[in-house]
Amino acid sequence: MERYEKAFLSACAAVLVIFLCALGYSSVAMNVHLPSHSGMIYCNAGQKLRKVLLKTPPFDHTGVKEIAPGKYQAVVIAKTWAFTPNEIDLPVGAEVKFIATSADVTHGFFIVGTRVNMMLLPGQISELDYRFTKPGEYLMICHEYCGELHHTMAGKVVVK
Amino acid sequence: MSTAVVSEPSGFALPQGQLNVIRWNIYFGFAVLAIGVIMGLGQALNYAQVDIIRHYPVVKSYYQGLTIHGVFNALVLTTAFANGFIALTTARGFGRKLNDALLQAALWTLLIGSLLAAYAMFADKASVLYTFYPPLEAHWTFYLGLALVVVSTWFISAAQLVALRGWRRDHPGERVPLLAFMSIATYVMWDIASVGLAVEVVVFLLPWSLGLLPGVDPMLDRTLFWFTGHPIVYFWLLPIYVSWYGLIPKQAGGVLFSDTLTRVAFILFILLIPVGFHHQFVDPGISQGLKFTVAAMTFAIFFPSLMTAFSVMYALEIGGRRRGGKGLIGWFFRIPWSDPSVAAQVLAMIAFLLGGISGLMNGSYTMNMEIHNTAFVSGHFHLMIGCGVALSYMGIAYWLIPYLERRELWSSRLALFQAFLYFVGVMIFSHGLMAGGIAGMPRRTDMLQASYDLPAWKIPEIMTGVGGSLMFVSAMLFFFIVVMTIVAGKKTSQRDLPFTATVQAPPTIGWQPRLDRLNYWVLASVVLVIAVYGPVILGHFPLRLTTAGLLYP
Ligand code: HEM
């Protein structure tokens, strides 16, 4: 009986170790990165975050910019209840770095059908790299509840 | 072959006064669930593009209803049920009554807290969802109410510890009865886990909503929230594990295999508290290294869960074989399926198993990026809590309410039908949400009024609506059976809890008695919490409470 129990527990442990290795492999070898420390935007008492953003690079110039051949940067500000810009145009194969933040409450930034998925918090900068290999129109939505009209907060990414 | 029972065996019965307090906890929990599932029906149909939620009285928006659904079902019901049920298993495990004042205090703080929060939500001053991420801002009664709901659990914990001390004094050198050990471990785990939420609400959000603080630090509050937001799942689950380990084996005609294995599983849950960062995989401001560490710790949670699967399945197998089941899986069909209490909980276990598998997907952060905040997540946790936990509550109620009322269950056949209907409903509902989520359908979104839609979401939306409606009908049947049992069940004499025996008794020598010394495990857990959370929290000092709120969104 004891043996049965031990065998079962060892098998569980083995399965978990395999899972862990798969996770490590997928994040290192496949180069999947999560949003992490990308800087903060400080706002003093009495200042409006929205105003501060207008003077803080890169958020003083929202939109897409080619920073090297084939490499782009897309700067986005989320604010109740819209993205600025609400359309992002990219060529097929473009490697793009999304740099985004929120000007008020917590928002989400999700491009349906991709793994571009980040939370946008006021005062925090979120960054994520992605490569669009298929042409098409992608839905870009806020997927964190942000108030009354949250369900209207959407835009699109056009890849051609 | 069985040697020891998990509870003081001489047939102790609680004084009627304490049974009444327990009964009010349970009934209040179910009353709140009734309101919760009415909202749930509206949400499920809203996904299917059928508008009923906006025609409900009082409910002005989808999000107001969703806030009520989340707070009532996930916070109030679960607390009320745990406070009542675990008070009972603690007292019965020790064979002694609990402290009256503490038990009463727990009930009253829970009632007052819930009513305060309910006021804010029904008055449409708190449509912030049950996660209430600031700077969304609610009326102060919402925060105060939630704080009181948490405080009520601390009273139960205190009552348990008082009983433990008294019992130890009277029983020197004996092992803590397993039923009492599991019950206390549940609340000790929650004492540590609830600190994050308590600090978030009492130190930051409540003063802020009263105008005493200039603003909030959204990142810090989010981190505190998820510190509790992960292990709150254990708080939902462990009372159910108490039933699965301590009662179900007996109900199914079997015995529990190992006392030691059971205690180890509960202790592992006390140790594995600080993994809340896995809810923040796609948050900014948290390092990649920490996220990986927490992902690894998260996989460790499957260990106590698999241990539970092993123990419970083995107990059911013994039961099934004793009842004549043969072969590799023949025993499964011979467990007492005609007992609605057993059937409901075994179905809950199956849902839970499926939920656990989908949880592995959430936990792997590379996959998490494709489903974070999509409907996949709600599909996943309706398997876990919406079915694994809620259907177990119903199964437990099928012996608990007859026990408390001294009446027979009103209709076993209807109860059996109810359990299967709920299970089928959840399967369709969760499958719909998960399929939609994989196709990118967001959660917490008023899909009926959304400015976007995709053809790939069509069938998932319909499945969500159909499955949710079946769950709703089944839940209403459940309430009907409960009410009929209370008013019209056949009167019986006082019965006892169906507590089980173990194959291997708890040894009184060797290393095992140390398992009962919860202080060691608490200390280890706190050290782990500080190691994981300390640096992140310290990084927020000096505090910058400058983010302004968005009131009653
Ligand atoms: C008749 C049964 C039920 C139905 C039809 C139902 C339906 C739903 C739906 C459709 C959602 C998703 C809403 C959205 O993301 O926009 C939801 C969310 C949720 N449900 Fe249920 N549900 C039911 C029972 C339960 C039970 C029994 C529990 C817990 C004990 C529960 C806990 C939750 C929680 C915690 C959420 C998340 C709320 C949020 O994201 O803010 N539900 N429910």
Ligand SMILES: [Cu+2]
């Ligand atoms: Cu939003």
Ligand SMILES: [Cu+2]
């Ligand atoms: Cu978690």
